[in-house]
Amino acid sequence: MDATVSTFRTQSATRDARLTLALLGLALVFGLWSFLLGPADFAPGALFAGLFDGQGTAGIVAQQIRLPRAALALVIGAALGGSGAALQGLFCNPLAEPGVTGVTSSAGLGAVIALYFGFAAVHPFALPGLAIAGALMAAAVLYLLSRSGAGAVALILTGVAIASFATALTALALSFSANPYAMSEMVMWMMGSLKDRTMNDLAYALPLVAAGLALLVSAARGLDALTLGEDAASSLGIDVAGVRGRVILGVALATGAATAAAGAVSFVGLVVPHLLRPFYGYRPARLILPSALGGAALVAAADVGLRLVAPDGQLLLGVITAMLGAPFFLWLILRMRRQP
Amino acid sequence: MNAVEFTGVSVRFGKRLALDGVSAGLKAGAVTGIIGPNGAGKTTLLRAALGLQDLSGGGIRILDKPLPSWSRQALAKAAAYLPQGGEARWPMAAEEVVLLGRLPYRTAFTAADAKDRKAAAEALARCDASVFGPRRMDELSAGERARVLFARALATGAAILMADEPAAFLDPSHQLRMMELLCEEARRGTAVAVTLHDLSLAARHCDEILVLHQGRREAEGTPSEALSDATLARVFRIARVADPAGLAAFTRI
Numbered sequence: 001m002d003a004t005v006s007t008f009r010t011q012s013a014t015r016d017a018r019l020t021l022a023l024l025g026l027a028l029v030f031g032l033w034s035f036l037l038g039p040a041d042f043a044p045g046a047l048f049a050g051l052f053d054g055q056g057t058a059g060i061v062a063q064q065i066r067l068p069r070a071a072l073a074l075v076i077g078a079a080l081g082g083s084g085a086a087l088q089g090l091f092c093n094p095l096a097e098p099g100v101t102g103v104t105s106s107a108g109l110g111a112v113i114a115l116y117f118g119f120a121a122v123h124p125f126a127l128p129g130l131a132i133a134g135a136l137m138a139a140a141v142l143y144l145l146s147r148s149g150a151g152a153v154a155l156i157l158t159g160v161a162i163a164s165f166a167t168a169l170t171a172l173a174l175s176f177s178a179n180p181y182a183m184s185e186m187v188m189w190m191m192g193s194l195k196d197r198t199m200n201d202l203a204y205a206l207p208l209v210a211a212g213l214a215l216l217v218s219a220a221r222g223l224d225a226l227t228l229g230e231d232a233a234s235s236l237g238i239d240v241a242g243v244r245g246r247v248i249l250g251v252a253l254a255t256g257a258a259t260a261a262a263g264a265v266s267f268v269g270l271v272v273p274h275l276l277r278p279f280y281g282y283r284p285a286r287l288i289l290p291s292a293l294g295g296a297a298l299v300a301a302a303d304v305g306l307r308l309v310a311p312d313g314q315l316l317l318g319v320i321t322a323m324l325g326a327p328f329f330l331w332l333i334l335r336m337r338r339q340p
Numbered sequence: 341m342n343a344v345e346f347t348g349v350s351v352r353f354g355k356r357l358a359l360d361g362v363s364a365g366l367k368a369g370a371v372t373g374i375i376g377p378n379g380a381g382k383t384t385l386l387r388a389a390l391g392l393q394d395l396s397g398g399g400i401r402i403l404d405k406p407l408p409s410w411s412r413q414a415l416a417k418a419a420a421y422l423p424q425g426g427e428a429r430w431p432m433a434a435e436e437v438v439l440l441g442r443l444p445y446r447t448a449f450t451a452a453d454a455k456d457r458k459a460a461a462e463a464l465a466r467c468d469a470s471v472f473g474p475r476r477m478d479e480l481s482a483g484e485r486a487r488v489l490f491a492r493a494l495a496t497g498a499a500i501l502m503a504d505e506p507a508a509f510l511d512p513s514h515q516l517r518m519m520e521l522l523c524e525e526a527r528r529g530t531a532v533a534v535t536l537h538d539l540s541l542a543a544r545h546c547d548e549i550l551v552l553h554q555g556r557r558e559a560e561g562t563p564s565e566a567l568s569d570a571t572l573a574r575v576f577r578i579a580r581v582a583d584p585a586g587l588a589a590f591t592r593i
Contacts, residue, residue: 013451092429092430221443221446224440224443225440225443226429227428227429227430227432227437227440228423228426228428228429228437228440228489228492229423229426229427229429231387231390231392231421231423232421232422232423232426234390234391234392234412235390235392235416235419235420235421235423236416236440236441236443236444236496237412237413237415237416237417237443237444238443239412281432281433281436282430282431282432282436282476283430283432283436284430
């Protein structure tokens with residue numbers, strides 16, 4: 001029996017830990033690069049000094065422009081990557097992702113309603129609160145649909161419908177608003193951008209995203225069991241309804257807060273888990289934390305990349321992720337069709 | 341004492357009675373075959389015993405304790421379940437699938453320990469599936485996947501094992517191997533319940549047979565008692581015929 005036991009790999013736990021540390025390092029490198037990059041030409045030393053003492057122009061730029069932008073890139077990337085991995089696990093569907101399933105657009109709609117009807121001015125949490133409510137509604141519709149046994153195609157088509165509906169309502173809300181800059185603002189909500197973010201955005205996004213990701217991690221064991229189907233998962237002692245509820249709420253919190261801060265950024269949650277599966281395998285629980293770190297690295301990298309390509313700020317984050325993500329999505333569908 | 345005791349169990353789906361006052365028992369150390377036509381209530385009976393199905397009447401005792409007094413986690417350790425047509429929905433490594441059988445022993449934030457790994461490796465070995473351990477589920481054949489999923493159920497080390505149609509979709513050799521594995525598990529003292537459509541598999545491999553028909557218990561006993569000509573005619577509308585050429589009985593070589 002010992003021989004057979006030894007064929008059981010030690011689950012490569014140390015290898016996983018090393019990979020995850022590498023991902024964390026990668027995210028921090030791109031976060032740092034993002035911090036050091038901008039139209040105002042400061043030496044890294046001046047920026048770091050300014051970050052801590054807040055003195056002079058360098059201090060203001062470091063504390064109020066560079067830090068929120070770099071930190072938000074990491075935070076929303078983590079939210080989207082972790083949410084993508086959890087949604088794919090919940091729906092047992094490699095195409096599930098907050099953007100593709102319309103969760104992001106619905107969160108954007110909630111944020112726009114909060115901003116343009118003045119709720120955001122009444123209470124600081126109205127903006128993320130309504131964004132989360134929008135995300136929750138979209139996720140709940142998808143959840144009910146998946147419960148009724150809808151397959152991958154129905155899920156994606158519903159996502160398309162939800163996204164179109166939310167985008168249309170966003171446009172409607174903006175055309176009713178008295179804001180003369182509404183059209184240009186709309187682009188930010190529909191495409192996503194980290195331009196001109198403030199510490200206020202980071203202040204609500206960080207705790208909400210952290211809470212959302214914590215919920216997702218707490219549901220990870222249940223997601224593993226659900227790969228065997230609902231009955232088998234229940235027979236393994238898993239509270240299936242509780243797991244689903246936690247994932248839906250966690251995705252809504254994380255994606256809602258990320259979207260409230262940066263608008264709709266799509267495809268991050270789709271791409272990252274797929275890039276990581278060759279290294280981590282297919283077990284859902286193993287992918288959630290690495291996907292969050294990978295998402296943080298990817299969004300920070302995309303935000304650095306777009307500013308290197310177009311330093312004038314004409315290129316938006318959501319444009320980059322969609323330009324890279326949409327062809328990837330197509331490739332995935334083609335690959336799924338080839339499989340039996 | 342029976343490991344599982346059904347007393348007048350009824351389950352209602354809307355207007356239809358899926359189970360109608362079924363009383364029966366599953367013995368420890370025996371393979372009980374649950375047979376009956378489609379819609380007879382076989383799967384519902386197993387799901388009821390696992391607490392996955394609310395009862396509209398009657399009661400179930402598991403290891404001499406009423407079902408409602410079992411916690412979810414404790415019941416998961418006592419009774420393992422292999423659902424019908426089960427598949428792992430992601431192409432995970434086979435050993436990762438088998439380790440899922442150890443989930444009842446882990447809390448939300450603890451990883452599999454050496455004991456879990458040993459139990460999983462032994463379960464895989466008992467199913468002659470050790471070589472599949474590092475391979476991905478989508479690289480295995482249907483029969484090989486069925487063995488890995490069966491090992492997942494064995495890995496729990498539960499006192500009760502319920503398998504719903506484990507022999508469906510398997511070729512004859514794999515069907516016989518599956519029945520042998522169920523019998524081996526029963527010899528270790530486990531109460532094994534298995535739903536089957538193949539009456540000759542049931543007759544040859546089960547110690548006890550429970551015949552369900554339209555939600556009611558039609559017969560219970562050893563295969564020769566339960567599969568009487570009268571029961572076959574009433575429940576399945578089939579009759580036994582002589583097999584003088586001996587063309588219908590097989591064994592694995």
